[in-house]
Amino acid sequence: MATAVPPPTTREEETSSTTDPVSEFNERLRKAWDFALRPPKVEVGQTPADVLLHEGRMRLLHYRCPPGVSAENRPPVLCVYALINKPYIMDLQPGLSVVESLLARGLDVYLIDWGTPNELDKDLTLNDYVNGYVAHAVEAAKRESGEEKVHILGYCMGGTFSAMYTALNPENVRTLALMAAPLDFETTSSYLNVWAHAPGFDAWKIARTFGLIPPDFFNSAFGMLDPLRTGYLKFKDLLERLDDRPFVENFLRMERWTNDGIPMAGPTYAEFIDKGYQRNLLIKGAWALDGDERKIDLKNLSMPLATIVGLKDNLVPAESTERVLGYVTSKDTTKFQFPGGHIGLSVSRRAHGELWPRYADWVLARSRGQVRTRGATKAPGAAAEPEGARPRGGAGARPTRARRRGARKNP
Template sequence: MNDPVREPDASARIPPPLVRCWTDAVKQAAEKARAMQPAADSNGDPKRHRRRWFNRWGQATETYLRSPEFLQVLKQHIDTLIATKRDGHSNRSAADINNSSLPEDVRALAANFRRLLPQGTKTQRTAIAAESDRNVPPHPKGPPDKAPKWATSFDVVHEEPQMRLLHFSPSRIQYAQPVLVCFALVNRPYILDLKENRSVVRRLLDRGLDVYVIDWAAPGDADASLRLDDYIGSILDNTVNVVCEQSNASQLSLLGYCMGGTMTAMYTALHPERIKNLILMATPIDFDGHNGLLNLWARRETFDVDGLIDAFGNCPGEFLQFVFQLMKPVQNFAEKQLSYLENAGDAAFLDDFETIERWSNDTIPVAGETFRDFVSMLYQQNRLVNDQMVLAGESIHLASITCPILLLVAQRDHLVPPESTLAIQNHVASQDITTLSIPAGHIGLAVGSRAQQKLWPKATDWIANHSTER
């Protein structure tokens, strides 16, 4: 069945002064990294040398992104963005955004990254320069111009204005409890079924599990008033009922990814009798740590979430995408580009690369009041682990969770530090908690080769072993 195209949201332009300040900092970090980097051994591995160089460059850049200086710059320009929108000076259209998905200074940095590479990789730079002069496929930018295709066929078994429920059925259902997947509200869930050989959905189906996935709709202006309790206490609760009715089951296994995992943990605390197993992928639970940049940037003294939502209504997808890219500038605007050029002759690599790029740029807005709730209650007040979370007048106690829990953790996750997920172990009553961890990033936990070959066979075995055979 075809997946409907979702229109990109129009948002105000990111202030150019912020981009210039950030770009200058990245360049300064490159100089610091170059000074730390010894000359490459002429007989050594140039890729290994380059990897070390990028690591040092990335570390130097992150140091700046954590500094009080940058936090002040970030605050000033977010406040400017809010004021510009509030005062009615922003009239940028969706077409403008599509034609310029990255600010000019950032595109210039990405285009000229070769001159920032250390002298020790001169031979490599020459080869890359020659490669870039060839007929290399254009780098994918922006959301796809046609509806994304899931790798696996599905049926839409339920629809509401804010979501649709996709059913992926195995050739033979072997377990009584279905698996319901709740994705984050920011990106699209087809990252879980991107390609046949990079599909979490396929791994679940191969194990005989009956799979349902919530596909959240992009909120419009009329949805700006939706609260977090609307998504959890109403929409998610109704979806659980639909899945149980469809599969003739009294319980199900609930799998949440990132923000979706936080939502499923709260739902499980409210309705422990409905959940057979809880599986959390790269899920933020404790928001008080200092390791994650988002935890630092989202603090009250830096991020005026009330001002943003009061001005915009919904949180623009363009704003979120820029923040995500800003967190790892070296990887996003230099290392990734170099890798693309190096592998220009590898059709399989290019196909994987472009597919993931299009997904990562396919962000959707988040309903305004839901975003306000999530940032204020969790990132800024850390209510969930402080046992102070209340939705629609009902207290949420993680200690109410008693079911078996599987924690899937990416050791190099820059969005959700592993300790943020692992913290749930200190707050639940569950006696059966298993952790599976791999050296991967936030998205690699789903689509990476190591995840598909090593982690997901163990994860699906765990779910099967904790389910009832039919």
């Protein structure tokens, strides 16, 4: 009789006993509690570096040549990051680090770390950043590398700074790469560009009210760009992949970066919004930095020029960066397009497999025969110094207007 023998296990029962989604979810929930109570610790910005220049809050990091890479004939690349959050997004973790990728391809990498502005920096202007900090970082990189020109890689707002600096000082720049940089603000593909034209949105009033614009002000706007992902989907993904240790650690690093915002000096913010987002003066050739009467002329960008954009970027749409190519005089322009978002450009596995090797080759191809052999080499395999990289040569740095102003305020 059928009841005398145990019934054979049906396919469906077998499936449910081995991959029962409810039990799986149950298990994940248990792990989620463990995770919430005892999250693993993660490190960021681990590539070894020395501090080449220290000015106010700004530090210029010079990354050490990694083991197995010749220290000679390495073209200097200066990375200029935005004033939003910390620059370690370009060196998030081993394997997902723009800095590490460029070093491995034989480039000599420098990175501007803006530090955390405080009350003493609340009067800093775009002029202080472009003609002060960036200019001094370029000079320091030139001195250190022994080169007459450097390659500049500007990311996001740092890309705008880079374009401005290069247009004002083209003689110092061998190639310019503009990565997700807002340059032509006449677009409606990002909400930010739409909201900047809201009636009553007065950037100077915001600057006067806050003094230093708090990071929460930016975070709330960025959170609105993709509320579903920010508030729900990313946590759902985490819950589903709690077993995946690398994913969890990457998630935590990204969360750390997202919540590691820095304030921005009011005048810097106001000028950027007013002359950029609201009046689009850069493309029109009518932007003169407050305190500097020279108009920034994009026609001065005659050196090899690359744009690096994320096709799914909802913060700085691809067209905002790429349209600049229509206003420059460079005969050697390249478009790097990547099927990802604003941050994915620097932290996605695919970008490190496809994009960054191509960019490094692009730089190398435009440096051949122009990089002088340097005698000095650094000891390979030195210990990582992420946040507290060693100071070197900071005392001889020229003071900027901002630094002098800060010094005057000291009691």
